[in-house]
Amino acid sequence: MAKGRVLFHVDMNSFYASVEAAYDPKLLGKPLAIAGNAKERRGIVVTASYEARARGVKPPMPLWEALKKCPELIVREPNFDRYRQASKQMFQLLYEYTPLVEPVSIDEGYMDVTDANISLEALELAKHIQVRIKKELALPSSIGIAPNKFLAKMASDMKKPMGITILRKREVSSILWPLKTIEMHGVGGKTSEKLEKMGIYTIGDIANADPEKLQRKLGIGGMRIYEKAYGIDDRPVDPDSVNEFKSIGNSTTLPKDTTSQALVRKVIMNLSDSVGRRLRRKNVYAGNIQLTIRYHDHNTITRSHKLIYPVHSHDDIFTAAWELWVKYWNGDPIRLLGVTGMDLVEKGSAYKQLDLFAYDKEEKEDKLNGIVDALRNKYGESALLKGTQIGKSDRSDQLRDRKRRGTSLEKDFLRNDLFNKEEEN
Numbered sequence: 001m002a003k004g005r006v007l008f009h010v011d012m013n014s015f016y017a018s019v020e021a022a023y024d025p026k027l028l029g030k031p032l033a034i035a036g037n038a039k040e041r042r043g044i045v046v047t048a049s050y051e052a053r054a055r056g057v058k059p060p061m062p063l064w065e066a067l068k069k070c071p072e073l074i075v076r077e078p079n080f081d082r083y084r085q086a087s088k089q090m091f092q093l094l095y096e097y098t099p100l101v102e103p104v105s106i107d108e109g110y111m112d113v114t115d116a117n118i119s120l121e122a123l124e125l126a127k128h129i130q131v132r133i134k135k136e137l138a139l140p141s142s143i144g145i146a147p148n149k150f151l152a153k154m155a156s157d158m159k160k161p162m163g164i165t166i167l168r169k170r171e172v173s174s175i176l177w178p179l180k181t182i183e184m185h186g187v188g189g190k191t192s193e194k195l196e197k198m199g200i201y202t203i204g205d206i207a208n209a210d211p212e213k214l215q216r217k218l219g220i221g222g223m224r225i226y227e228k229a230y231g232i233d234d235r236p237v238d239p240d241s242v243n244e245f246k247s248i249g250n251s252t253t254l255p256k257d258t259t260s261q262a263l264v265r266k267v268i269m270n271l272s273d274s275v276g277r278r279l280r281r282k283n284v285y286a287g288n289i290q291l292t293i294r295y296h297d298h299n300t301i302t303r304s305h306k307l308i309y310p311v312h313s314h315d316d317i318f319t320a321a322w323e324l325w326v327k328y329w330n331g332d333p334i335r336l337l338g339v340t341g342m343d344l345v346e347k348g349s350a351y352k353q354l355d356l357f358a359y360d361k362e363e364k365e366d367k368l369n370g371i372v373d374a375l376r377n378k379y380g381e382s383a384l385l386k387g388t389q390i391g392k393s394d395r396s397d398q399l400r401d402r403k404r405r406g407t408s409l410e411k412d413f414l415r416n417d418l419f420n421k422e423e424e425n
Helices: 015-023 063-069 080-094 122-137 149-156 169-175 189-197 203-207 211-218 220-229 239-243 261-281 314-328 347-353 356-379 392-396 398-404 412-417
Strands: 007-012 032-035 045-048 074-076 101-105 108-112 141-146 164-166 247-258 284-295 300-311 334-346
Touching: 007 080, 007 122, 007 149, 015 032, 015 045, 015 080, 032 063, 045 063, 080 101, 080 108, 080 122, 101 239, 108 149, 122 141, 122 164, 141 149, 149 164, 189 211, 203 220, 211 220, 247 261, 247 284, 261 284, 261 314, 261 334, 284 314, 300 314, 300 334, 314 334
Parallel strands: 032 074, 141 164
Antiparallel strands: 007 108, 007 141, 032 045, 101 108, 247 334, 284 300, 284 334
16 A cells, blocks of 8 residues: 555544543443433433443344343433544544645544654554553544545444554455445445345445446445445645535434424424524524424324525524425324434525525524524523423423434534634634
8 A cells, every 4th residue: 555545534422421431431341331220211222332232232223122131231322522522633633744735523433644744654654543542531433444434434443442554456356345234434334225225235246336327226326336336536635625524413302202283393492593693693594494203103204394595593493394394294292303404504695595585584583693602502491492492391301302402413513613723712
């Protein structure tokens, strides 16, 4: 790998559980699961330590099932602030070696070390970084080394925890082709099912398939997985991608299944309010609003509504989300609800799409929203919630909600906190 690009994919192992163990060393070596409050039916395992996985505990397993498989399982509720802080420290460490670092999520990212001014060979450098992360942050990681992002990602998944794997293009046919299609990065369950209907079961089958047929059946994604089957991926490591986000959303699991219209309306109001504040914080507007509904039997649907002009106010988001609810709810009990703003555009571009009346209306709302957002940032999530948005149970849970700060863990927090170097200086 002396010639061509040299890329790393750094993937933290059982990140949430590992962060908890780093914070409380008594958890080291114990079967540990991160899950929500079981009493509130938020008891789905988000991640589990490798000791817990060895006993059959795997996300997204219901907590009751996990405890049945492993009665000695230690359960901790997620601490998102703690995970964000650990993530920032991890990426700060990576940036010491090269500016070409691309965060993918809170616990993984790419590095292009092709021209890094470091005397170490690729394998030695990967070992050095892995040891530093473990020693300084007490966190285990796996690193894939390859000439492109796809192969680096596939390589990092091959040895966990604390693995380092080199994957070369010439090894694709011998190492990747025997794997099932679902094991290819970028192929989800639905795509895998479509491939099986076409008689394609392995990555090797993808490589030997007719690319035109793949494109007819799967669109542009068909050609992409065909190229990946040959180890082809020309995407650069892009540090600025942390500034790009395609959607902003929040979801919540209800304390119990419900068909109450009043409760659902309150939840969608709260979610719309949260999404609106995050849109305004990033100075973007949403041109499309999506509602996610998960029923009591775990059947999940997503429906979206393309807007006449982009919005970022609570009322506009709620109106669109509620219309989707009225149109698509089938009457069955609900377990989870989510609201997402999509087709995001920056504030300046959004104004160009507004008519004069809407522009004037948005200007007035911006001033009010700015005041409300400042108060909520200072006094907590529940400050100034409308009467229909908060009830007795909400008031008793305010402290817990402040600690939880929602379920969104997008990488935008990295954009705000880690890479704002001009503000820090």
